[in-house]
Amino acid sequence: MKVTVVGAGNVGATCADVLAYREIANEVVLVDIKEGVAEGKALDIWQKAPINLYDTRTIGATNDYAKTADSDVIVITSGVPRKPGMTRDDLISINAGVVKTVTENVVKYSPEAIIILVSNPLDVMTYQAHITSKFPRTRVIGMAGILDTARYRAFLAEELNVSPKDIQAVLMGGHGDTMVPLPRYTTVGGIPVTELIDAEKLDAIIERTKFGGGELVKLMGTSAWYAPGSAAAQMVEAIVKDQRRVFPVCIKLEGEYGIDDCYLGVPVILGKNGIEKVIELDLNDEEKALLETSRQHVLEVMKVLDK
Ligand SMILES: NC(=O)c1ccc[n+]([C@@H]2O[C@H](COP(=O)([O-])OP(=O)(O)OC[C@H]3O[C@@H](n4cnc5c(N)ncnc54)[C@H](O)[C@@H]3O)[C@@H](O)[C@H]2O)c1
Numbered sequence: 001m002k003v004t005v006v007g008a009g010n011v012g013a014t015c016a017d018v019l020a021y022r023e024i025a026n027e028v029v030l031v032d033i034k035e036g037v038a039e040g041k042a043l044d045i046w047q048k049a050p051i052n053l054y055d056t057r058t059i060g061a062t063n064d065y066a067k068t069a070d071s072d073v074i075v076i077t078s079g080v081p082r083k084p085g086m087t088r089d090d091l092i093s094i095n096a097g098v099v100k101t102v103t104e105n106v107v108k109y110s111p112e113a114i115i116i117l118v119s120n121p122l123d124v125m126t127y128q129a130h131i132t133s134k135f136p137r138t139r140v141i142g143m144a145g146i147l148d149t150a151r152y153r154a155f156l157a158e159e160l161n162v163s164p165k166d167i168q169a170v171l172m173g174g175h176g177d178t179m180v181p182l183p184r185y186t187t188v189g190g191i192p193v194t195e196l197i198d199a200e201k202l203d204a205i206i207e208r209t210k211f212g213g214g215e216l217v218k219l220m221g222t223s224a225w226y227a228p229g230s231a232a233a234q235m236v237e238a239i240v241k242d243q244r245r246v247f248p249v250c251i252k253l254e255g256e257y258g259i260d261d262c263y264l265g266v267p268v269i270l271g272k273n274g275i276e277k278v279i280e281l282d283l284n285d286e287e288k289a290l291l292e293t294s295r296q297h298v299l300e301v302m303k304v305l306d307k
């Protein structure tokens with residue numbers, strides 16, 4: 001299996017590293033526009049192979065898309081991250097152009113690939129890649145839900161003093177402050193979370209999750225990369241190993257949840273064809289209202305692209 005990661009910055013290099021040391025792909029091609037950066041990071045990851053004992057070949061390329069030919073999966077992380085005081089939507093003016101150019105280049109060489117979007121604003125960048133690639137919606141997928149649920153699960157594990165491995169959760173909606181965590185669908189070793197934590201503490205964790213990206217931007221002056229890079233690699237793994245994992249991811253909705261005009265995070269089954277199935281939960285009125293607020297927000301940002 002061959003995987004290309006475009007953008008050899010913080011998220012892209014982390015994703016390539018996880019793909020390599022966990023031997024998720026046989027070959028990983030890292031591409032960046034900055035001269036030498038992708039080659040250098042790919043070489044560094046390859047030199048770690050004898051220490052960490054893996055066979056995955058990592059290759060770097062400065063804007064040379066011929067090297068990406070016949071990739072099974074393409075992860076797009078290129079673009080700018082936000083700085084303190086910015087929203088993800090503020091990145092659209094730069095990142096839309098970057099995602100468009102990169103998508104044109106990758107589809108030329110890998111017309112059958114599955115594309116995973118990471119660049120922000122995530123939902124609208126997934127839309128950009130979809131209209132540029134003209135790929136079916138099942139092959140253009142945004143990464144955000146795995147990251148957002150991981151934050152939620154990590155905060156819960158800390159509060160309950162249990163292993164994060166035992167916390168299962170799903171959330172929906174756009175990757176932003178309007179995301180919709182679903183406590184009704186959160187369990188700890190099979191036990192509904194509401195039986196283990198009082199409502200006030202759970203609400204505080206949900207609020208912290210919604211602003212989880214911003215918390216890190218404030219601390220570091222740029223956005224997160226370890227969890228995002230690992231989350232993207234986990235999606236690649238589900239696809240290349242046809243694992244049929246159940247994850248929240250961003251896709252174009254075509255009638256599911258009564259929505260057919262928007263890119264939003266929903267639970268899906270992820271396998272060798274990309275989206276194998278969209279899972280439709282029976283949302284209550286409050287959850288439906290939160291999802292609608294999220295949809296309205298994403299639609300507003302999508303309009304900027306359409307102008
Ligand atoms: N979806 C998510 O949950 C999530 C999580 C974290 C970060 N992000 C987003 O991912 C993006 C990357 O974040 P980062 O921290 O890795 O940033 P970074 O600045 O460390 O890396 C971005 C890289 O993209 C490269 N690049 C820019 N234009 C390019 C082009 N046309 N072709 C190829 N490479 C190009 C840059 O040279 C840079 O190396 C940002 O937009 C950020 O907001 C999304």
Ligand SMILES: O=C(O)C[C@H](O)C(=O)O
Nearest residue numbers: 082088120213214223224
């Ligand atoms: O917060 C950001 O800008 C990056 C990313 O979307 C995140 O949630 O970490």
